[in-house]
Amino acid sequence: MSLHRYELGFLLIILNIYSLGLIDAVNVTASDSAANPLQAPSYQSHSSSAVYKPAVDSSYSINLLSSFPEDVEISEYCSEMLRLFGQRYVAYVNCLIPAARPVRVCQNCSPEYKSLSDVFLNISSDQMGPGNVSCRDSILRSDRLMLVFLLYGNLATIWEKSNCKQCVTTDLKGPNNDTLYYLTLLNQTITCFEKYKEGNHTELCKSCILPYKDLNDMYSGMEKNSTLCIDLEDSMNMTRKLWSKNFGCSYPHGETIPVIAVSSFMLFLPIIFYLSSFLHSEQKKRKLIHPKRAKSHNSLMNIQDKQS
Amino acid sequence: MANITKKVSWSSRGDESGAAGEETPLLNGSEQSRPLRQMSSGSTVFQIGRLSTVDLDEEITTEEQDSARGRPKEIPHNEKLLSLKFESLDYDNIENQLFLEEERRMSFVAFRCLEISRWVICGLIGFLTGLIACFIDIAVEQLAGLKYKLIKENIVKFTEAGGLSISLLLWVALNSFCVMWGSIIVAFIEPIAAGSGIPQIKCFLNGVKVPRVVRLKTLVVKVVGVIFSVVGGLAVGKEGPMIHSGAVLAAGVSQGRSTSLKKDFKIFEYFRRDTEKRDFVSAGAAAGVSAAFGAPVGGVLFSLEEGASFWNQMLTWRIFFASMISTFTLNFFLSIYHNKPGELSNPGLINFGRFESEAMEYNLYEIPLFIAMGAIGGGLGAFFNFLNYWLTIFRIRYVHRPCLQVMEAMLVAAVTATVAFIMIYFSTDCQPLGPDHTEEYPLQLFCADGEYNSMATAFFNTPERSVRSLFHNPTGTYNSLTLGLFTLTYFFLACWTYGLAVSAGVFIPSLLIGAAWGRLCGILLASTTSTASMWADPGKYALIGAAAQLGGIVRMTLSLTVIMVEATGNVTYGLPIMLVLMTAKIVGDYFQEGLYDLHIKLGSVPFLHWEAPATSHWLTAREVMSSPVTCLNRIEKVGTIVDTLSNTSTNHNGFPVVVQVSGDDEVLFDLATDKNAWCKILHSCI
Numbered sequence: 001m002s003l004h005r006y007e008l009g010f011l012l013i014i015l016n017i018y019s020l021g022l023i024d025a026v027n028v029t030a031s032d033s034a035a036n037p038l039q040a041p042s043y044q045s046h047s048s049s050a051v052y053k054p055a056v057d058s059s060y061s062i063n064l065l066s067s068f069p070e071d072v073e074i075s076e077y078c079s080e081m082l083r084l085f086g087q088r089y090v091a092y093v094n095c096l097i098p099a100a101r102p103v104r105v106c107q108n109c110s111p112e113y114k115s116l117s118d119v120f121l122n123i124s125s126d127q128m129g130p131g132n133v134s135c136r137d138s139i140l141r142s143d144r145l146m147l148v149f150l151l152y153g154n155l156a157t158i159w160e161k162s163n164c165k166q167c168v169t170t171d172l173k174g175p176n177n178d179t180l181y182y183l184t185l186l187n188q189t190i191t192c193f194e195k196y197k198e199g200n201h202t203e204l205c206k207s208c209i210l211p212y213k214d215l216n217d218m219y220s221g222m223e224k225n226s227t228l229c230i231d232l233e234d235s236m237n238m239t240r241k242l243w244s245k246n247f248g249c250s251y252p253h254g255e256t257i258p259v260i261a262v263s264s265f266m267l268f269l270p271i272i273f274y275l276s277s278f279l280h281s282e283q284k285k286r287k288l289i290h291p292k293r294a295k296s297h298n299s300l301m302n303i304q305d306k307q308s
Numbered sequence: 309m310a311n312i313t314k315k316v317s318w319s320s321r322g323d324e325s326g327a328a329g330e331e332t333p334l335l336n337g338s339e340q341s342r343p344l345r346q347m348s349s350g351s352t353v354f355q356i357g358r359l360s361t362v363d364l365d366e367e368i369t370t371e372e373q374d375s376a377r378g379r380p381k382e383i384p385h386n387e388k389l390l391s392l393k394f395e396s397l398d399y400d401n402i403e404n405q406l407f408l409e410e411e412r413r414m415s416f417v418a419f420r421c422l423e424i425s426r427w428v429i430c431g432l433i434g435f436l437t438g439l440i441a442c443f444i445d446i447a448v449e450q451l452a453g454l455k456y457k458l459i460k461e462n463i464v465k466f467t468e469a470g471g472l473s474i475s476l477l478l479w480v481a482l483n484s485f486c487v488m489w490g491s492i493i494v495a496f497i498e499p500i501a502a503g504s505g506i507p508q509i510k511c512f513l514n515g516v517k518v519p520r521v522v523r524l525k526t527l528v529v530k531v532v533g534v535i536f537s538v539v540g541g542l543a544v545g546k547e548g549p550m551i552h553s554g555a556v557l558a559a560g561v562s563q564g565r566s567t568s569l570k571k572d573f574k575i576f577e578y579f580r581r582d583t584e585k586r587d588f589v590s591a592g593a594a595a596g597v598s599a600a601f602g603a604p605v606g607g608v609l610f611s612l613e614e615g616a617s618f619w620n621q622m623l624t625w626r627i628f629f630a631s632m633i634s635t636f637t638l639n640f641f642l643s644i645y646h647n648k649p650g651e652l653s654n655p656g657l658i659n660f661g662r663f664e665s666e667a668m669e670y671n672l673y674e675i676p677l678f679i680a681m682g683a684i685g686g687g688l689g690a691f692f693n694f695l696n697y698w699l700t701i702f703r704i705r706y707v708h709r710p711c712l713q714v715m716e717a718m719l720v721a722a723v724t725a726t727v728a729f730i731m732i733y734f735s736t737d738c739q740p741l742g743p744d745h746t747e748e749y750p751l752q753l754f755c756a757d758g759e760y761n762s763m764a765t766a767f768f769n770t771p772e773r774s775v776r777s778l779f780h781n782p783t784g785t786y787n788s789l790t791l792g793l794f795t796l797t798y799f800f801l802a803c804w805t806y807g808l809a810v811s812a813g814v815f816i817p818s819l820l821i822g823a824a825w826g827r828l829c830g831i832l833l834a835s836t837t838s839t840a841s842m843w844a845d846p847g848k849y850a851l852i853g854a855a856a857q858l859g860g861i862v863r864m865t866l867s868l869t870v871i872m873v874e875a876t877g878n879v880t881y882g883l884p885i886m887l888v889l890m891t892a893k894i895v896g897d898y899f900q901e902g903l904y905d906l907h908i909k910l911g912s913v914p915f916l917h918w919e920a921p922a923t924s925h926w927l928t929a930r931e932v933m934s935s936p937v938t939c940l941n942r943i944e945k946v947g948t949i950v951d952t953l954s955n956t957s958t959n960h961n962g963f964p965v966v967v968q969v970s971g972d973d974e975v976l977f978d979l980a981t982d983k984n985a986w987c988k989i990l991h992s993c994i
Contacts, residue, residue: 216757237758244756258473259733266480266726270719274702281706285382286389289957292934 078135081123082148088116089151096158103234106164107175107183113159114172120152167229178227185215186235193242205249212243385704387697391912392956395517397582399618422578427626429562429576429588434595434630436561437554438637441599444535444546445638445657446645451539452770455482456749460768467753476729483541483721487810490536491717495710495809498529503806504813505530505552506614507904509593511913512555513586513615518913521552522559522589524568530556533811538770540721541728543802545771545816546657551596551610554634558592559585590615591627595634597871600815602639602656604631606871613867656875658772658816661780663851663878670848670884681829681849682856682888685822686895689860692803692818693900700807700910713809720805727797728767735763737790748773762786766794766824771816778823778850788831795824806903814903818861819854826853851876855885859892863902939964 074082095109124136140149159165167179175183189211196204219236222228244250401407459482463475494502500520508521520526534549560566562585564576579585590611597607608628612619635655642654670678707716738755739762750760751768762785766774777785802817830846855872862868869889873882896902901909908915938952940963952963 240757244758250754250756255470255473258471259476259730262473262476263726263730266722270716270723273715273719277706277712278702281709281712283384283705284708286385288381288383288389289392291957292936293931 074135074138078123078138081119081135082139085116085119085123085148085152088112088119089155092116092155102238103162103230105162106167106229106231107179110164110168110172110174113155113164116152116155120148123148162230164229164231166227167232178222179229179232182215182218182222182232185211185218186239189215189239193247201247201249204247209249212239215239385701385910385912387701387906387909389912390914393519394912394914397512397515397517397586399515399583399586401581401583425576426579427629429579430591430626430630431633432561433554433558433588433592434598434633435637436557437550437592437595437599437630437634439641440531440553440557441550441596441634441638441657442641442645444531444550445642447535448538448546448770451486451535453748455486455539455541456768458482460749460751463751463753472733476726479541479725479729480722483725484718486536486540487542487721488714488718490533490540490810491714491808493529493536494533494811495713498523498526499710499809501526501529501533501552501811502809503811503907504548504815504904505555505811506548506813507907507911507913509552509555509589510614510904511908511915513590513593513611514915515586516913516915517582522556524556524560524566527553527556527560530811534813537810537812541724542721542808542810542812543724543771543798543805543817543820544810544812544814545819546813547597547600547815548813549811550600550657550813551593554592554594554596554599555589556592558588558590558595558630562588587623587626590623591630594627595630597867598631598635598656599638600657601871601875602635602654602659603871603874604628604635606867606874607631607634609870610864610867613864658819658875659776660851660875660877661776663779663848663876663881670881675884675887677829677833678852678884678888679891681826681852682859682891683895684825685853685856685858685860685888686892687860687899688799688821688825689818689857689863689892690896690899692799692861693896693903693906695803696806696903697900697906697910699804700907703807704910710809717808717810720801720808724801724805727801731793731797732761732764732767735761735790737762737787739785763790763794766790771820775816775820775823775854778820778827779847779854781847783831783834783846786827786831788828791824791828791831795821795828798824807907814861815858818858822854822857823850824853826850826856829853848881851881852884852888856888856892859889860896861903863893863896863905865889865893937964939966941965942967 092109092112095112096105099105099108122135123139126134126136140146167175169176189208192208192211193204196207215236219228219232222232459475459479462478463472466472466475498520500508500518505521508518511518512521530549530553534544534546537544538546562576562579564574564580565572579588593615594604594607594611597610598604601607605628608624608631611627612624638657639652639655640650643649643651646654703716707713732751732753736754738759740759741750749764749768751764752759753761753764755761765777765781765785769777798817799821802814802821805812805817806814827846827850830849833849834846851872855868859865859868869882869886872885873879900906940949940952942965
């Protein structure tokens with residue numbers, strides 16, 4: 001029993017060093033992670049035993065760990081998968097954060113997402129791995145928190161919302177042809193902006209209208225086909241803001257005079273119509289028929305007075 | 309012997325000349341002088357007027373009649389006249405020998421079959437009403453979509469190139485074209501199909517036989533007319549015509565024959581009497597309301613409130629059945645049309661959207677605010693009715709020729725387009741285009757790229773969509789100036805539009821006006837207090853404003869509350885809506901009557917209200933009945949009968965048959981209808 005314990009402790013220390021070497025901000029104790037739930041997804045090192053790794057001053061003693069029997073521990077294969085998942089998760093998030101503003105997540109981070117989703121697919125598949133174990137239940141569904149499931153779910157939602165599928169190739173290796181073409185146009189427009197930025201803005205409006213228009217048309221076309229991802233939307237948004245707000249190149253207000261003239265004419269027509277019908281039409285009259293009432297009675301006169 | 313060949317027909321169209329005389333009006337071949345009665349000044353209630361489309365050639369001319377005294381007095385139309393052309397429905401069965409024999413022949417099983425066939429007819433009424441509503445909805449959506457797409461493309465093209473006046477002309481032309489067709493069919497083919505149809509159905513359900521109101525021709529003209537009116541961009545709704553259509557369908561289906569098509573299908577012959585017809589028309593009206601708003605219980609209550617005089621449990625049950633079938637059919641077929649079969653999310657023509665309870669909660673301290681909004685709605689509604697009343701009088705007096713009516717409708721359409729265009733053109737309110745924008749045709753016009761003109765969401769849309777966006781768009785979509793201008797212009801446009809010779813309703817325009825100023829109130833409230841979160845969503849104020857304005861204009865109480873509650877799908881709003889509608893009715897009734905009642909009065913319909921006028925309870929029958937009584941002998945000359953029946957001043961539906969005619973003898977025999985008396989008497993004479 002004590003030999004197991006030393007083995008355990010040795011293993012734990014090695015893993016600790018390994019994990020510390022790998023990542024900067026890492027929570028290694030259960031108490032720590034409990035105290036900072038809002039930190040970025042933390043990587044907890046997993047051992048082949050039960051869940052928590054004790055800190056030096058933690059109240060948990062190593063005695064607890066050895067109390068779990070063999071059959072509730074996760075297998076080696078599964079813990080390896082879990083470790084791999086952790087690595088890829090971190091890689092993906094590391095790629096995402098720098099690409100957050102301006103949004104470039106689809107162009108830059110698709111391969112990382114692909115590898116992450118491959119691992120997760122492996123974990124959650126029904127197939128039995130080597131040693132006849134199913135990792136899905138032991139990793140994903142063993143506790144109330146379902147941490148791995150939640151974390152992956154978050155990232156998958158982000159991927160869905162960013163609509164990246166539309167502008168990368170099917171094997172998620174990189175941007176597809178349309179996106180590349182769009183990016184070329186975007187580049188052209190931005191270079192044009194850069195060139196004329198210093199001078200008069202009207203100069204810019206005149207010279208850069210062509211690349212901007214091409215870009216706009218391409219964007220509208222893609223919008224109609226719904227092949228837009230967040231990268232393209234954001235870049236278009238920023239370009240439009242530059243064009244309209246910073247450089248002030250919107251459409252001119254056009255001629256107001258013809259519009260006012262036509263509208264006044266239209267508004268004047270009904271007046272003419274009503275006046276002419278008032279003056280020329282024969283007023284519709286009604287023929288009165290008087291009912292025959294009983295002969296005049298005193299009370300009748302009273303009625304007339306009361307009714308009028 | 310009376311010269312029958314010279315007489316005009318004694319049908320109920322009543323286009324004859326006639327005048328009351330001191331003596332009995334029998335014209336037994338002798339020309340009679342027609343002394344003119346002086347109009348008693350100030351007497352208000354019992355003047356009877358008639359249409360003056362008189363063929364004076366038919367009159368028998370004498371020297372006496374050449375004098376001006378012979379002509380009956382003519383006055384311009386006003387609201388205090390009653391027309392002689394209206395008869396009442398016969399609510400009593402004609403219990404003559406034929407009828408009694410027929411009843412004796414029917415067995416118990418036959419009566420049960422009758423009961424089942426009543427249910428079948430009600431189901432059929434609901435089903436057909438739902439189908440018609442579906443047809444209207446789809447047609448409007450397609451055609452209006454086409455029109456807006458065309459105009460939008462044109463505007464987009466001309467915004468860059470300049471020359472937006474061409475877009476304006478295109479919009480005006482499209483509007484006028486559509487409305488021209490809608491108005492032509494109404495003015496030339498079937499004038500009774502003009503307006504919303506609710507006043508006519510109200511009269512029908514209350515016993516007045518408005519001629520031609522439930523014919524197939526009327527139905528066709530109404531449905532096609534409403535499609536053209538809505539597509540033509542007028543400030544109208546399609547809910548009122550839906551109610552009329554439901555009633556027509558009910559009358560047609562339940563009788564098993566069609567007068568317009570001159571075909572008799574030889575079924576449902578038992579129901580060919582006014583008692584049964586009236587019950588089915590109530591069911592039809594309820595089905596119409598239910599299809600229009602997605603409110604089956606509201607439909608039943610509408611029939612109860614407006615019409616059916618004789619109410620019993622089985623009738624209520626059948627009417628409810630018809631309403632439910634109607635809304636379900638509409639829902640089902642619309643879901644198929646939207647390619648989501650079985651989703652059942654379009655229960656009515658107008659869809660207010662779901663009011664989520666969380667964001668739209670109201671607090672107790674907002675109730676006085678709601679009541680204040682109800683008072684405002686009542687006041688504005690009374691003003692609307694007042695303006696519309698004078699406009700209608702002007703139209704009846706001066707714009708009565710069909711071609712003038714068509715021209716007027718086209719002008720209104722043109723001005724509507726112009727006003728909308730000007731508002732959109734000069735508005736500088738731009739909003740960013742969200743990813744889940746509900747606008748079908750966002751107009752960018754002079755806004756920056758990626759933004760759209762928010763005045764266009766109000767004007768460049770069918771009114772239903774505008775109402776929905778006012779209810780549900782997030783805070784900040786509209787600013788106060790936009791809403792204020794919109795309310796003002798749309799108020800006057802809607803007031804001008806109601807009463808045209810087009811088939812059009814007034815529900816949606818009033819809801820839209822109310823939603824606009826309600827939302828404005830919500831925005832102002834949020835801006836006056838520092839903690840904006842206290843007032844949450846301006847959408848619920850839009851709802852309250854819409855209810856207040858609608859209540860102020862039409863003054864319906866119970867049915868409208870239930871309709872609004874059902875249409876918003878949220879029972880918690882029942883209390884504020886009820887309070888608001890009651891307040892609006894009280895405030896509005898102080899100034900002016902409801903719109904439909906005004907139009908009934910202006911149509912010279914002898915409509916009996918629930919209760920007699922307030923100070924008339926002491927009147928005895930003697931003072932209001934004609935004297936001498938027009939009655940017939942048991943043995944009577946054919947000429948006398950013809951004269952009595954053809955004299956328009958005495959075209960009652962029944963005449964007492966007495967033993968001798970002299971002054972005020974007692975009436976010894978019971979009432980017989982004119983047709984029956986005619987047949988019986990002819991039979992006994994020949």
